[in-house]
Amino acid sequence: MTHLTIWGGAGEHGRSSYLLQHEDQALLLDCGGKKERGGQYPLIGEEVLPHLKAVFLSHAHEDHSMAIPLLYKHGFKGQVWTTRATAQQLPLYFQTWNRYARSQSIDLPYDDRHIDAIDYVFLEDKSAAGDWIEVFPGLRMKWGRSGHLPGSVWFVLNWAGKLIYFSGDYTEESGLLAADRPVLLQGAQQQAYADLAIIDAAYGADPDSQAVGLMELEKVTRETLRHNGTVLYPVPTYGRGQELLVWASEIFPEADLIVEQVLMEQLHQLAAMPDWLHDNALARIEALLACGRLHIVAEEGEREQALSRSEGAIIFTDDGMMQSETAQWYYKRLANSTYNTILMTGHLAAGSYGELLLRKNSIGAQVHHVRYKVHQGLPDVRNMLEWVPSRATVLAHASKTRTDRLLTVLRHEGHHMLHSLCPGETLPF
Numbered sequence: 001m002t003h004l005t006i007w008g009g010a011g012e013h014g015r016s017s018y019l020l021q022h023e024d025q026a027l028l029l030d031c032g033g034k035k036e037r038g039g040q041y042p043l044i045g046e047e048v049l050p051h052l053k054a055v056f057l058s059h060a061h062e063d064h065s066m067a068i069p070l071l072y073k074h075g076f077k078g079q080v081w082t083t084r085a086t087a088q089q090l091p092l093y094f095q096t097w098n099r100y101a102r103s104q105s106i107d108l109p110y111d112d113r114h115i116d117a118i119d120y121v122f123l124e125d126k127s128a129a130g131d132w133i134e135v136f137p138g139l140r141m142k143w144g145r146s147g148h149l150p151g152s153v154w155f156v157l158n159w160a161g162k163l164i165y166f167s168g169d170y171t172e173e174s175g176l177l178a179a180d181r182p183v184l185l186q187g188a189q190q191q192a193y194a195d196l197a198i199i200d201a202a203y204g205a206d207p208d209s210q211a212v213g214l215m216e217l218e219k220v221t222r223e224t225l226r227h228n229g230t231v232l233y234p235v236p237t238y239g240r241g242q243e244l245l246v247w248a249s250e251i252f253p254e255a256d257l258i259v260e261q262v263l264m265e266q267l268h269q270l271a272a273m274p275d276w277l278h279d280n281a282l283a284r285i286e287a288l289l290a291c292g293r294l295h296i297v298a299e300e301g302e303r304e305q306a307l308s309r310s311e312g313a314i315i316f317t318d319d320g321m322m323q324s325e326t327a328q329w330y331y332k333r334l335a336n337s338t339y340n341t342i343l344m345t346g347h348l349a350a351g352s353y354g355e356l357l358l359r360k361n362s363i364g365a366q367v368h369h370v371r372y373k374v375h376q377g378l379p380d381v382r383n384m385l386e387w388v389p390s391r392a393t394v395l396a397h398a399s400k401t402r403t404d405r406l407l408t409v410l411r412h413e414g415h416h417m418l419h420s421l422c423p424g425e426t427l428p429f
Contacts, residue, residue: 002162004196004394004427007042008032011400011422013347014063017042018198018396021051022160027139028055029155029166029198033066033097035321035349038106041067043423046074054135057082058168059152060089060238066097069114081135084122085151085273089238096237100323123153129180132158146170147179148374149239150269150276154182162195162429165388169397170200171380173210173373175243176270176281182388196429197390202347202375204402205409210373213345217244217370218251220341224366225255225312229339234327234354235263236320240345240372242267242285245316249288256310257291260317260326261298300329307333320346322354331357331365340365345372378409385415392429394419 002022008015014034020027026048034040049071057080058064068080094115101108126133129144140158148169157164163184172179184194224231233248235241241263249257270277271285288294295306295313307313317327322344331353334340342365348355357367375397376384385393395403395418403420410418419427 001428002160002195004198004429005045006421006423006425007044008034008423009063010198010394010396010425011403011420013202013398014349015040015042015067015423016058016064016397017044017067018166019045019048020157020159020164021048022162024051025053025160026051027053027157027159028071030058030064030168031055031067031071032064033062035062035100035323036351038104039066039097039101039108041070041109044070044074049074049076052076052078053139054078055080056141056155056157056166057086058146058154058166059149060086060093061149061169061236062093062097064169065090065093068118069110072117073110073114079119079121081121081123081141083151083153084124085276087120087122088269089151092237096319103323130183144180144182145178145276147172147174147177150177150273156182156184163193165194165197165199165390167197167199167384169202169375170384171374171376174278175247176277176284177243178276178278182384184388192389194388194390195392196427197388197393198396199381199384199388199393200376200397201381201395201403201406202397203371203373203377204398204406206377207379208371208377209379213371213373214247217343217345217372220343220368220370221248221252221314224339224341225252225314227339228311229337229341230307230310230313230315230334232315232317232330232334232340232342234317234320234322234342234344236346237262237318238266240374241316241318241320242270244345244372246284246288248314249291249293250284252314253291256293256295256313258295258297258303258306258310258313258315261296262318263316264294264296303329303333320344320354321348321352322357323352328353335362335364338364338366342367344369346374378406381406381410382413385410390417392417392419392427394421394427
C-alpha cells in the first residue's frame with residue numbers, strides 16, 4: 001500500500017509538505033514554512049529521512065521551500081528536483097525568511113551550512129516540459145509550467161505502480177506567465193485516472209475570475225488618483241508584483257510609478273526568461289521600461305525625493321504582507337491623508353503588519369484588500385478535476401473551513417473521491 005501523509009499545507013495556508021511512502025521508500029513534495037508566530041515548519045518525521053529518496057520542489061515561495069534545510073540538518077542526503085529559475089530565487093527568500101524570524105526574536109532552526117548543503121537537480125537540464133524523466137529505477141516523472149511564478153511547476157510521478165499528480169500553485173490567469181495544462185499520460189499509454197491528485201484550492205469556493213479583481217483594483221486606484229492621492233501596492237519580490245506593475249503602467253498611462261529597485265531587478269530577470277512567459281509578455285515589459293514614468297528607488301532619500309515630485313503616484317514596494325521596513329516606512333509616510341490608499345492583493349498571515357492594518361479602524365489612509373489571482377478558486381478547481389480525474393483528490397492550500405466549504409459545493413455538483421485533510425493525517429491510496 002502507498003500512503004500520503006500531510007506534513008503541512010492541507011487544511012491551512014502555508015508550510016506545503018506532502019510525504020509519499022511505499023514500502024521502504026519515500027518521496028517528498030515541497031517542504032515550506034508558515035509565516036506565523038515567528039515561523040512554523042512541517043511535521044517532519046526524522047525517522048523517515050533515511051528512506052527519503054528525493055524531494056520535488058514546485059517553486060521558490062517561502063511556504064513551499066523554507067524548511068528544506070531542515071531535511072539536511074536531520075540527515076537527508078538526497079537531491080532536490082526543481083527548476084534552475086527556482087534555485088536562483090531561493091537565496092533571496094532565505095534572506096527574507098531569516099529577517100522575518102529575527103524580527104520576531106526567533107532563531108532559525110537551521111543555519112547556512114544546511115542551506116549550502118542543498119543538492120539541486122535542474123529539471124530544464126533533464127527534459128523539456130511534458131517529457132518523462134527517469135529519476136531512479138522505478139520512478140519516472142514529468143513536469144510542466146504552473147503559471148504562478150517564474151520557474152514554478154507541477155509534477156506527475158509514475159511510481160510503485162501509482163500515478164500521482166501534484167499541481168503546486170497553479171493558475172492560468174497570470175498576466176505574464178505561461179502555464180502548461182496537465183496531461184497524465186498520452187497516446188497508447190493513456191490512463192483514465194490518477195491514483196492521487198493534490199491540487200491547489202487556495203481560494204476555496206470563490207467563483208471570481210481575475211478580471212473581477214482587476215476591475216476592482218482599477219476602480220479603487222483610479223478614484224485615489226482622481227483626488228491626487230497616492231496608491232501603495234505592497235507586493236512579493238517575485239510574481240504578482242511584476243505583473244501588477246506592467247498592468248498599472250498600461251491602465252494608468254499618466255501616473256508616475258515609484259518602484260523599489262529590488263522589484264525592478266526581478267522584472268529584468270523575468271524578461272531574461274522568455275521560456276516562462278506568454279507570447280506577448282516580453283513586449284509588454286519592454287513598453288513599461290520605455291514609458292518614461294518610472295522612478296526607481298533604493299534608499300530613503302530617493303523615496304522622499306520621488307514622493308515630493310509626484311502627485312497622484314502609484315508605489316510598488318516589497319513585501320506583500322508589509323513585514324519589510326520599506327513597506328512600513330511607506331505606510332507611515334502616507335498614513336495621515338485620507339486621499340491615500342494602501343492596496344494589498346494577496347494572502348495576509350495572521351499577525352502580519354498588513355493583516356493588522358486591514359483589521360484596525362484608522363482615520364487616514366484607506367486600506368483595502370483586493371485579490372490578484374495567483375491560485376485556484378472554484379471554477380479553476382472544477383476544470384482541474386476534469387483535466388486530472390483521480391481516484392483520490394486532496395484539496396490543498398486553504399484553511400480547513402474554506403476547504404470543507406469547497407468540498408460541499410463540489411460534492412453537491414457530483415464530484416466524488418475528494419478529501420479535506422489536515423497536518424498529521426494520512427491517506428492510503
